[in-house]
Amino acid sequence: MKPLLFKVPAVDDRCFRLEQDNLSHFYGHLHFHPEIQLTLIREGEGTLIVGDKIDRFGRNDILMLGSNLPHVLRNDPDYFLPQSTRRSASVSVLFRAEQLEQTVLNMPETRHLLILLSESQHGIRFRCQEGHPLIAKFEALPLQRPFDQLLTLLSMLDYMAVNDGREMLSVSAFTQPQRPEDHQRLERVFAYMLENYHSPITLEDVASRANLTPGAFCRFFRQHTRKTFSTLLNEVRVEHACRNLRESKQTISQIAFACGYTNLSNFNRQFKEIMGMSPGQYIRRYNASPGVALEGHSL
Template identity: 65%
Template sequence: MKPLLFRVPTVTDRSFRVQVDDGPHFYDRLHFHPELQLTLIKESVGTQVVGDRIDRFRPYDLLLLGANLPHVFRNDPAYFVPDSPERALSYSVYLRPEHLQQTVFGMPELNHLDQLFREARHGVRIRFNEVGSVTTCLEQLPTQRPFDQLMTLLSVLDQMASDPRRERLSITAYELPRRPDDHQRLDNVFTYILNNYASPITLEEVANQAHLTPSAFCRFFRLHTRKTFSQLLNEVRIEHACRLLQESKLPISQIAFSCGYTNLSNFNRQFKLITSLTPGQYSKAIF
């Protein structure tokens, strides 16, 4: 079984790599890599998994993901339809911290970035919502000469380190995986849940995706996500319910059923538990 260790193409004469992803959808498998990843989502929406955190990504989200932090940006189903007009566009920088630590990051003027890099082990996000100086700088990276790219990178990291909107994503911090096939198992589970959340899912079905018995799966899942399977499934379902409340005018009961709930009372209870609002309160708050 192959682990989902993502191999970032290396640049022999550089300490970091600038990459533009522009296509019908983003890479949709849960993965990790030893590089820190700084990513600006320019276009597209979907569900993101960063460590043990599941929520939505949207244009002008800026993320800094630490080394070996499992993550995936999975676009909504419309992006996977053949000949879809939807596009996914992002600008990323991949850097090996040990390369820069020996040079510029060892300078006392950059000591304030240490806290940002510690937080990056959990994933850090700033939501800009619109074009600004930071997002414009990142969009210009691919056309800059190497020295200017380095200056832009340092400037963006400096602004992230002082931005009060910065939020930590995952409760759990990740180092190297305990076993290389654990990420494959997690990817199988997340993919199955994201593809089937609208239907009834049993513990036995999802345990089969990890090739484990139900009891072994519960221990495995709790170890890697700090959550139970039912907690994660409810978070995915409520996350999609929130999207439907924002983007459609469907009745709340129909949204509940379309997200896999057969009992409206249970849907209302889980919705308030996760969002601290009732579906009705949430709907009023966004309009």
């Protein structure tokens, strides 16, 4: 397995790097890098893992991922089908915090941005709509010369620092990379869970993917995610159930079984615990306000 320390290629001595991706799917492995990453999702949706947070990502999400913060944008399964025409597109700015801290952020007028950089160790998200000022700034970046790109980057950071609406993602902050073998274990477990959530998964199944005994795996998983594996598995299943409730014409029972639940009462109980409402209430609220994100308590 490739090491999960992701090295961002540098082509010159600039303090930031602009990247544009337009692919069938995003890079699907849990990874981290020393650069802070600021990303606009232009197109694509799937499961977002940032530190100990698991949730959905979608079009017009803006993410700020701190230095060495483990993360992955894993597209939904239909993106990987041979006949799929779905695309995943993004614009990202990657930069080293220390380079800005030693220069432009070392002034009274910009020191408020240091708080934002500190918060990025938890991961930050802005859920935006078309026409949002941050989206316009991202869209302008590829056409600008480097000096104007730097000004735009500072302007984006300023907007994110002084405006409400930013969402903290991970409860835990990650300031130093963990052991590579720990990342590899987590990556194998997350990949297995996301590929098999719709089927029965036992503790022995996932422990074997991490090459640990069930008892050692439980301790390892809680240490690195602050959750039990069963809690995270239920969050993944409910997250996919929410998508099916919004987008499919299946009954609640059919969706429950398709998401790995073997009885409806357990599904209803887990759904209400995570989302704060029953599946029926969820779909009624969504139909009453289509396009509005419905956030749960634990995801």
